[in-house]
Amino acid sequence: MERFRVLDVIAFVSLLEFCLILFFYMAADSDYHTSDSDPDAPSRSTSRRNANGNNAGHVNGSTAGAGYSWEDEYKRSWDVVQEDSSGSLAKAVEGLVTSSKRRRLLKDTTPLQRGIIRHLILILDLSSAMAEKDMRPTRYQLTITYSIDFINEYFEQNPISQLGVLGMKDGKCSRVSDLSGNPHDHILALQKLRTGEPSGDVSLLNSLSLARACLHHVPTHSTREILLIFGSLVSSDPGDIHLTIKDLVTDNIKVRVVGLSAQVAICREICRKTNNGDDRSFTQRVIVNDIGMYGVCLNELHFKDLLLETTIPPAEQKLQGSKKSNGTSLIMMGFPFRIIESSGSLCAWYVLLH
Structure with missing residues (x-):
């Protein structure tokens, strides 16, 4: 008799687990449905719930902030890159590099003293x-x-x-x-x-x-x-x-x-x-x-x-506790002087020519 009682308890627990699984499956199936508006797109949910857990109605998944992350529209980032007439992507890559350089240079527009x-x-x-x-x-x-x-x-x-x-x-x-x-x-x-x-x-x-x-x-x-x-x-x-x-x-x-x-x-x-x-x-x-x-x-x-x-030269910084910036060093350049003499003079080649 004890053996049959144990079997009855096991059967009852198994039946209870089956009922719970069936209940959760039916509840999940009622919350989600497949969108038939776009036959080419994969199936995705278009329903959401409010903070209390009640059904808030079906909304469009493409609306910004109106659904979950898996309800957003798919972005085809590869369509941004365009091929040229020969089918090469070299110009597209060159354009991206040039735009990144321009963005890096335009970002630093504050007039500052920098080292050359x-x-x-x-x-x-x-x-x-x-x-x-x-x-x-x-x-x-x-x-x-x-x-x-x-x-x-x-x-x-x-x-x-x-x-x-x-x-x-x-x-x-x-x-x-x-x-x-x-x-x-x-x-x-x-x-x-x-x-x-x-x-x-x-x-x-x-x-x-x-x-x-x-x-x-x-x-x-x-x-x-x-x-x-x-x-x-x-x-x-x-x-x-x-x-x-x-x-x-x-x-x-x-x-x-x-x-x-x-x-x-x-x-x-x-x-x-x-x-x-x-x-x-x-x-x-x-x-x-x-x-x-x-x-x-x-x-x-x-x-x-x-x-x-770091390819941009660093700005010259002010000294701590001082309103004046660091002293600027002047470089002596080798430009010749223009001197106007009152009387004529002989050049160095005069001795060799005569």
Whole structure:
């Protein structure tokens, strides 16, 4: 008898579960129906409920803010790109690149004093953190590709400036290319890095010290800048990095950082102290039409935008506690003087001719 009672209980529970499943299925089927207005579009719901859970009537899913996200109209983004007469997309891609450059230039319209001659050191993170594949194909390969694009854009915007490339891996920092004004040398040096592999940790102290040594001989009438592409979250330093930051401030070297992982406190402090207390991010600086000093990328496209924003020369900043800006250095140009003499004179060729 006990056995039959157990079987009865199991049968009753199974019947109850079947009734509940059938009830929820019928309730869901009554709430949704298929739209027959567009035979080519996939089936989607056009009904919604109010906050109390009651049926609020059927509405058009294409109305903005009137339904759920799955009720929106489908956007055919590939229709925006148009082919030319030969079936090529080269002109469309060229138009997108040109529009992005124009948008970047028009965004910075505030009249500011900027340096014409720039000396910039590009420091690349070549540590094991760059082997991550959150950016395709990897952070390492994408950084090299975007660095080449940055070099081309940098010398296009700053034709009389100079640039050098450093790489940090295995706790050390080495030269990739020397400071020069020839973009071809830098691009060849970066292309050789494609065959290598990221390894080890980074050292901000060693990297900033070597970059400071590279900029030590730079004249005072030009800007001294460091652009750091940082993908790690830690730094293995052999000494006190705060002393290195003080040396950078003394030498008037400005540091910008593009982060690939997350915001790091020491990187923010470096940007703040080397830029007269300004540590606003790239996004915050857009509001005041100026260049940000520290930005963390969200995706591949954002990474490239942050990198290319640094091709614009930084604005000359005012000294803290003073209403006057930094003193402007004047360069003696080699233009000849025009002197009108009262009597005639002989030229140097007179002795040779006579």
